[in-house]
Amino acid sequence: MSVPQSEITGQLAEAVGPENLSSSPVDTIAHALDFWPRALMKSRSGPWPRGPKWVVWPGAAAEVAHVLRIASAYALPVIPYGGGSSMVGGASPRGDRPWIVINCKRMCNILDMDEVSMVVHVQAGIVGVELEERLNARGFSLGHVPTSMTTATLGGWLSTQSAGMLSSRYGRVGDLCLGLTAVLPDGQVVHTRVAPRRATGPELAHLLIGAEGTLGVITAAHLRLHRLPLHRRFDSFCFEQVAPAMGALRQSLAAGVRPLVARIQRDPRLRRSDREQDAPEPTPADLSRRVLLLAYEGPVELVEVEQEIVRDLATALGGEGLGQAPARRWWGQRFAAGFRMTPLLVQDHLFADYVELGATWQALSGLYDNLEEAFEKRGWRTRITVEHARLEGASLGCAFWGEADSAEAALEAYDEAWRLAARVCHAGGGGLGHVYGGGQHRAALLDDNAKQRLAVLTEVKRKLDPAGIMNPGILGTE
Amino acid sequence: MSFDEYEKALELCTYCPKLCRHTCPVGNAERRESVIPQAKMAMANLVRKGQVELTPETASVFYHCNGCGLCGEYCEHDVDVTPALFAARAEAVNKGMDPPSMKQFTDRFYARNDSLLHELHHTIEERFFVEEAQVAYFPSCDTIEHSPRVLHDTLKVLESVGVDYVALHDGEYVCAGYPFWAAGLMSELSFLAKEIASKLSNYKKIICDCPACVWMMRFLYPQLGAPISAEVLHVVEFMDNYAPRIQVSSTVPEAFYHDPCYLGRWLGVFDAPRRLMGRAVREIHEFTWNRERGYCCGGGGLVADNLPDVSAKIAQRRLEEVMRTDVPMVVSACATCERNLSQESGNVEVVNLMTLLARQL
Numbered sequence: 001m002s003v004p005q006s007e008i009t010g011q012l013a014e015a016v017g018p019e020n021l022s023s024s025p026v027d028t029i030a031h032a033l034d035f036w037p038r039a040l041m042k043s044r045s046g047p048w049p050r051g052p053k054w055v056v057w058p059g060a061a062a063e064v065a066h067v068l069r070i071a072s073a074y075a076l077p078v079i080p081y082g083g084g085s086s087m088v089g090g091a092s093p094r095g096d097r098p099w100i101v102i103n104c105k106r107m108c109n110i111l112d113m114d115e116v117s118m119v120v121h122v123q124a125g126i127v128g129v130e131l132e133e134r135l136n137a138r139g140f141s142l143g144h145v146p147t148s149m150t151t152a153t154l155g156g157w158l159s160t161q162s163a164g165m166l167s168s169r170y171g172r173v174g175d176l177c178l179g180l181t182a183v184l185p186d187g188q189v190v191h192t193r194v195a196p197r198r199a200t201g202p203e204l205a206h207l208l209i210g211a212e213g214t215l216g217v218i219t220a221a222h223l224r225l226h227r228l229p230l231h232r233r234f235d236s237f238c239f240e241q242v243a244p245a246m247g248a249l250r251q252s253l254a255a256g257v258r259p260l261v262a263r264i265q266r267d268p269r270l271r272r273s274d275r276e277q278d279a280p281e282p283t284p285a286d287l288s289r290r291v292l293l294l295a296y297e298g299p300v301e302l303v304e305v306e307q308e309i310v311r312d313l314a315t316a317l318g319g320e321g322l323g324q325a326p327a328r329r330w331w332g333q334r335f336a337a338g339f340r341m342t343p344l345l346v347q348d349h350l351f352a353d354y355v356e357l358g359a360t361w362q363a364l365s366g367l368y369d370n371l372e373e374a375f376e377k378r379g380w381r382t383r384i385t386v387e388h389a390r391l392e393g394a395s396l397g398c399a400f401w402g403e404a405d406s407a408e409a410a411l412e413a414y415d416e417a418w419r420l421a422a423r424v425c426h427a428g429g430g431g432l433g434h435v436y437g438g439g440q441h442r443a444a445l446l447d448d449n450a451k452q453r454l455a456v457l458t459e460v461k462r463k464l465d466p467a468g469i470m471n472p473g474i475l476g477t478e
Numbered sequence: 479m480s481f482d483e484y485e486k487a488l489e490l491c492t493y494c495p496k497l498c499r500h501t502c503p504v505g506n507a508e509r510r511e512s513v514i515p516q517a518k519m520a521m522a523n524l525v526r527k528g529q530v531e532l533t534p535e536t537a538s539v540f541y542h543c544n545g546c547g548l549c550g551e552y553c554e555h556d557v558d559v560t561p562a563l564f565a566a567r568a569e570a571v572n573k574g575m576d577p578p579s580m581k582q583f584t585d586r587f588y589a590r591n592d593s594l595l596h597e598l599h600h601t602i603e604e605r606f607f608v609e610e611a612q613v614a615y616f617p618s619c620d621t622i623e624h625s626p627r628v629l630h631d632t633l634k635v636l637e638s639v640g641v642d643y644v645a646l647h648d649g650e651y652v653c654a655g656y657p658f659w660a661a662g663l664m665s666e667l668s669f670l671a672k673e674i675a676s677k678l679s680n681y682k683k684i685i686c687d688c689p690a691c692v693w694m695m696r697f698l699y700p701q702l703g704a705p706i707s708a709e710v711l712h713v714v715e716f717m718d719n720y721a722p723r724i725q726v727s728s729t730v731p732e733a734f735y736h737d738p739c740y741l742g743r744w745l746g747v748f749d750a751p752r753r754l755m756g757r758a759v760r761e762i763h764e765f766t767w768n769r770e771r772g773y774c775c776g777g778g779g780l781v782a783d784n785l786p787d788v789s790a791k792i793a794q795r796r797l798e799e800v801m802r803t804d805v806p807m808v809v810s811a812c813a814t815c816e817r818n819l820s821q822e823s824g825n826v827e828v829v830n831l832m833t834l835l836a837r838q839l
Contacts, residue, residue: 024535025530025535025536026512026521026535026536026538026539027510027511027512029512029520029521029524029530030510030511030512030517030520030521031511035495035496040493047529048524048529048530055511057509057510081511083496083499084496084511085495085496087495103509103510103511105509105510105511106509108509125509127499127500129500130500130506133766137766137799137802148495150497150498150499150500150501150552151495151496151497151499151500335497336554338495338497339494339497339553339554339555340554342490342493342494342495342555343490343555345493346489346490346492346493
């Protein structure tokens, strides 16, 4: 189908107002990429990728609906855009057709707050930190704190089923979502009802949560709130190996403890920046050590009981108590991790990314060792963290980076690293894409089980989006 | 520094996942992806590398920056966005690609300077202009234009603590040149800096009521080959030594203190204004975003001139927290902040610290 661009421009201007429509290079360049390391690496030595033909900033669901009807009529790809901080290639569709970006950030208001039920109704374009600050001012918190807190929007979180640093206690963002307003590809605006519990068929909201904009545009949500904590406490334990650290965490969760933060990582005392200048280089035993960092919050009596239970379990498994300091320090720097990849991406010959996979406790320890060993064998550096712990399992976050002879070789090594991670993950019974969503990237690395699920989702998408306009190529759907 | 010397900062921002987005007053007001700090720096970088053509349109994003520096406060890589974007503005000017709003800027600057100089002499009695004084008070353009009362109030407060040796600087300029820096007019700035430095070097001490003037004279002038031998202080820094001597006849129950970006973040002066304010206010309320993380009033970076609607939204956002309370007053120590916040403050009074002190004497 040919694309009558001036006609479409006129219609889009009518839909959102001319002041909320742009085809200026200033705006299209800014929407050309997200934070997918592979795309950024390609842009280092090649041209900056082309951006959308149109960027629109609708102010309400009705305007989104109008835009989607125009897009359907001309079969134009549409990308709903939040903070543009996706790490998996969610911002650029495949194919040659010009596309529309729907930037949701004009829809950024709290619509209502029910302090009795502790439910907030908020538009999806609000940036996470802004929502949290507004809630804090009224004595509440969402309890969702991902690394993208300061840049991603609520809509972005919902569309990628984001998991934050406090997910062991509060769950993923989907667990906090009680209802949605979304616009389907044909322009139909749907609201899912807010009620504590319903048993009248599958929940429509959960079809849209995590769909990465392939089935529609989320414009608002009702979210569960929590009161700001009365008391917060930190604790830390050092273990000789990762396995007993995992054991202590697993048993604590099984005993009913719900820590605010629970993560296992390398001993932070080994950080070059924290060591004395003349300190000896770490030994292999030092490097094998893992530290379990914990935070608790709530009424002081409850916090003390939880802390006591974990302390007993950790000590029984050989954990050495390090006190509050390491965990408190991590808390103080909890957003710093988001900055660490950038210096690696600015250099042509380096490559870096973050593999995140989920597995049950039974499989987790083996996966941890296999992943670390596989990367180290190739001379690539890794830092693996156990995070997002739940009763049944947890996530492994594996930051990796390496050096190659050229920009092209760095891209090849990057792809090889991901294929390797996928092989190890699938062989060990894990699932890739535990935290950041699928985008373009993870879709190419799915296992058979995920492909089967995707086939069903593709059928659903064909029904809802017959023109195939919504984020084509994302999540493996066409 | 030339545009290319910011390569490292520009590269880091281009490949950053936009983690300082929430700090940018302009980005928050406009809610456009192209004007968040990361996107502005990326655009500058793409222009630098020749991946995007420099045109008045692409250069326009460099001017969507308050120059407040809050993004740098949050950056783990210590990237200083303001000077890099101002260097990008200078590049646009040098290539004749600055946006139309910047045309005839130099003429407008000097016309305003002359008019304000006239206004200054009209407002202040000639006895306060003493050529042989050792301490000179360098009044700023925004103070003369928008808060001339501050000139009298400052002199009154100085007098009240027994400081009678300060004279107003009787020069040709009432601005240290921040607008030139923000406009990217570096040769004009360099000329002005040398002119002002040569005149002010006769004094032992210079006090300014504009934090940006202090920062320019203290830190940028030396880089431009125009060091000032005299000690340059903001009036609040100078008055801090005399705080115990300030005797007020009455106090105000409560007020918020707004940290001006250049006095706070850029000069590191946080406690002195609070100490002085404490002489006249019984309860000082702090903004959630305060001190090093103080949020801009919207008046810097020429945004108030080029994008008045954006500047107004920034001021509204800054005042949101005050509006949720019954506190009737916001105190600041910068005429630009006073002007910008006052325009959006409704029933809340925005007052200069010197005026507040003078009023309570």
